[in-house]
Every structure is written in structure tokens, then in C-alpha cells.
Amino acid sequence: MTVTQDGVPARDTKAPQATPAAGSPAVSPLAYHDGEFVPLERALLPVTTQALQYGTGVFEGIRAYAQRGGGLAVFRAEDHYRRLLRSCRTLRIDPGHTVEELCALTAELLRRIGTQEDTYIRPLAYKRALLPGQKPGVGLTGVSDALSVNAFRMGSYTDPAGIRCTISSWRRPSSDALPVRAKVTGGYVNNALAVDEARAAGCEDAILLNSRGQVAEASTSNVFAVLRGRLVTPPVTADLLEGITRDTAVTLAADLLDTPTDFRDLGRDELMGADEVFLTGTGTEIVPVTEIAGRPVGEGVPGPLSTALRGAYQDVVRGGEPRYAHWLHPLNA
Incomplete structure (x- = not known):
């Protein structure tokens, strides 16, 4: 394939150009x-x-x-x-x-x-x-x-003051029924049903359990909990998608907050009794969960680890931490 110096197919060089505009749609x-x-x-x-x-x-x-x-x-x-x-x-x-x-x-x-x-x-x-x-x-x-x-x-669209989640009645498909570690379009009907149910209940998102009754993930995010000072997230064997932001959160928690992550099964009861819960995803970024199934998480406000990690994430993605510059692909690169 013939490409330009930018690695773009050569036949694309005459494609239409957009005019920069402050009020772009x-x-x-x-x-x-x-x-x-x-x-x-x-x-x-x-x-x-x-x-x-x-x-x-x-x-x-x-x-x-x-x-x-x-x-x-x-x-x-x-x-x-x-x-x-x-x-x-x-x-x-x-x-x-x-x-x-x-x-x-x-x-x-x-x-x-x-x-x-x-x-x-x-x-x-x-x-x-x-x-x-x-x-x-x-x-x-x-x-x-x-x-x-x-x-x-699209800027940040989640509420830094936290969101409310349900525990969905829809279960996350198991990996022997659907390739859950791939982002397959057809598989997202499961997520859509869970979100629809959550919104009907007045919540912003849903947390899905897997076929074993353990926490899998939210509709488009991974789930983290703080339990007695330990940061916990379900392992990939819990039938979840390995999120890029999940990996970012684990790295930043260890590097910047001196907080390692335990990868282990997380039960529904543990989640409901957690001191803090937060979600991670490309769209949601890092967002605290302050209520699950009508019950407050911790004190019902974003906890210290969730708040610190959300701030660190925003600093990193905007180029404020030189040690993570390799995660950024500038347009002039």
C-alpha cells in the first residue's frame, strides 16, 4: 500500500479539508x-x-x-x-x-x-x-x-459529585457464549438493556453481575471498590472487557498514590458495603459512584481515593505529567 509520510493512504491526499472554526458542530x-x-x-x-x-x-x-x-x-x-x-x-x-x-x-x-x-x-x-x-x-x-x-x-460528561447505579437484572454474558474481551457491536444489546433498566429506575448506570453472581462491569465501564483501604477490581476471568482506562487507573494508583490494586472476584454484598466505588472507561473517564441500588456508598459522597485518582487522570491526559507522555499521540507527531 502506498502511503504518505504520515502513513495515510496516498489516494486520500485530495480529500476535502475542514475549515477550523471555534463554533464547530x-x-x-x-x-x-x-x-x-x-x-x-x-x-x-x-x-x-x-x-x-x-x-x-x-x-x-x-x-x-x-x-x-x-x-x-x-x-x-x-x-x-x-x-x-x-x-x-x-x-x-x-x-x-x-x-x-x-x-x-x-x-x-x-x-x-x-x-x-x-x-x-x-x-x-x-x-x-x-x-x-x-x-x-x-x-x-x-x-x-x-x-x-x-x-x-465531547468533553467530560459525568458528574464529579458522583452517579447512582443499579445492580442490573441482566447478567453479563459468559466468555463461552460471547467473546466478551472483544468489543463486538452485537454484544452491546446486553449493555443497552441494562442501561435502559437503570434509567427507568432513575439511575445513571448499571452494574452487571456475571453468570456466577460476581461483579463483572458497568454498562461501558470497569468497576473498582475500596474495601478496608484496599483497592479492588474484578479480574479478566470475571467476563469483563479489559479497559484501557482500567489499566490507566491501576497504573496511576500505584505510581502516584502508592496504592496497589487487588485483582480478585468481587461479590455483590462486598460492593454494597464498600467504602468507595468508582467506574473507569474512555467515555466516563473516572467517575465516583455514590449510590448503588438506592443505598449510599460510604458516606454518599466521592471518597478520597476516587477524588485523587480522578484529578490525577485529568492531569495526565492533558499532558501535565511528563512521565506519561508516551501515552499521548500529539497531532503534530
């Missing part, structure tokens, strides 16, 4: 679609798309943050795209790009959009159409693959 006017940068209104798919019919797609959620020294940087882009490629292998999807190329085209998309504000990036790799001669029906072979990337302006 929440949804960016450009997308990467079908191998080129196009106006968002041209990034369309037919109703016959296999991923739309059968949920055979994988995706990532990535954030780019405005830096304290100026400019925009994508946070842990390489780690997100490594996970995307692992998810692709699970569904036999060939996105046609390496991790390095995906990072480069994402940076190029943001440069063309021209934004300097916090931005959310959504790459989606998916099964598109049956190849000639293939019989109709669901499958992973004999189907073409495609990649699309779009972006939209």
Missing part, C-alpha cells in the same frame, strides 16, 4: 470511510450491510484531549488500536491497516477537521457484503470487510 463534518476522507453525509452504508443485520462489527472509543501546552493529543491511541485489531481477528475482519497506520489516519482526520477541543473518536471495522458466489445468511467468511472512523466534540 458537535459531530465533525468529515469521516474516514471506504479508504478516503469524505464529507460526513457521504459516509453511508446500505441497509443490506452484514454488520447491521447480524452485529458483526467491532469498534473502539478513543479520546483526544486539549493539552495544557496547546494543541490536541490522542490518549493511548496505540493501545486502543491494538485492542481493535485483536477484536478484528476474533470476527475475521481485515481492516487493511496496521496500528501505526490507524494512528496516523486518526491524527490526519483530526487535523483536517481542525478542532482544538476535546474530541471522541469512533473507529468501526465491520462485515459489509457477501462476496460473489456466497450463499445468503450469517457468517464471518465469504464477506467483505470495511473500516470507518468518525469523530465528534
Whole structure:
């Protein structure tokens, strides 16, 4: 594949350019679609798309943050795209790009959009159409693959004063029924049902238990609890997605707060009796949980560890901690 110096396919060099604007719309006017940068209104798919019919797609959620020294940087882009490629292998999807190329085209998309504000990036790799001669029906072979990337302006949207969660009646699927360590689009109906139930109960999010009755994760976040001064989070064997922000929180807690993390099964009763609970995710970032199933967590306010970790995270993603500069992918890199 012929690429430019930025690692972007050469045929994309004449794609439309966005004009930087302070009042740019929440949804960016450009997308990467079908191998080129196009106006968002041209990034369309037919109703016959296999991923739309059968949920055979994988995706990532990535954030780019405005830096304290100026400019925009994508946070842990390489780690997100490594996970995307692992998810692709699970569904036999060939996105046609390496991790390095995906990072480069994402940076190029943001440069063309021209934004300097916090931005959310959504790459989606998916099964598109049956190849000639293939019989109709669901499958992973004999189907073409495609990649699309779009972006939209999004700052922090969770309440630093904490959120309320339910314990969902929906269970997290087990890994022998669904590849839970891959971000498969079809699997998120489970998450959507849990969130719908939580909102109907007046809460912001749901915590799902696995088939063994242990804590798995929240709808789109990992779960942490502080129990008698120990930081605890469920292990990957609890049928959860290994979050990039989960790893960030574990690292920052150890490095900056001298707090190691215990990876072990976490029961519902333990969670309800925790001194602190918080969630971690790319979208939610780090957010305290102050109420679970109508009962206060601890004193019903964000605890000291949750508060300190949330502050440290914001410092790191905005370039305030030089030792974590390797997690940041500046647009001018």
C-alpha cells in the first residue's frame, strides 16, 4: 500500500479539508470511510450491510484531549488500536491497516477537521457484503470487510459529585457464549438493556453481575471498590472487557498514590458495603459512584481515593505529567 509520510493512504491526499472554526458542530463534518476522507453525509452504508443485520462489527472509543501546552493529543491511541485489531481477528475482519497506520489516519482526520477541543473518536471495522458466489445468511467468511472512523466534540460528561447505579437484572454474558474481551457491536444489546433498566429506575448506570453472581462491569465501564483501604477490581476471568482506562487507573494508583490494586472476584454484598466505588472507561473517564441500588456508598459522597485518582487522570491526559507522555499521540507527531 502506498502511503504518505504520515502513513495515510496516498489516494486520500485530495480529500476535502475542514475549515477550523471555534463554533464547530458537535459531530465533525468529515469521516474516514471506504479508504478516503469524505464529507460526513457521504459516509453511508446500505441497509443490506452484514454488520447491521447480524452485529458483526467491532469498534473502539478513543479520546483526544486539549493539552495544557496547546494543541490536541490522542490518549493511548496505540493501545486502543491494538485492542481493535485483536477484536478484528476474533470476527475475521481485515481492516487493511496496521496500528501505526490507524494512528496516523486518526491524527490526519483530526487535523483536517481542525478542532482544538476535546474530541471522541469512533473507529468501526465491520462485515459489509457477501462476496460473489456466497450463499445468503450469517457468517464471518465469504464477506467483505470495511473500516470507518468518525469523530465528534465531547468533553467530560459525568458528574464529579458522583452517579447512582443499579445492580442490573441482566447478567453479563459468559466468555463461552460471547467473546466478551472483544468489543463486538452485537454484544452491546446486553449493555443497552441494562442501561435502559437503570434509567427507568432513575439511575445513571448499571452494574452487571456475571453468570456466577460476581461483579463483572458497568454498562461501558470497569468497576473498582475500596474495601478496608484496599483497592479492588474484578479480574479478566470475571467476563469483563479489559479497559484501557482500567489499566490507566491501576497504573496511576500505584505510581502516584502508592496504592496497589487487588485483582480478585468481587461479590455483590462486598460492593454494597464498600467504602468507595468508582467506574473507569474512555467515555466516563473516572467517575465516583455514590449510590448503588438506592443505598449510599460510604458516606454518599466521592471518597478520597476516587477524588485523587480522578484529578490525577485529568492531569495526565492533558499532558501535565511528563512521565506519561508516551501515552499521548500529539497531532503534530
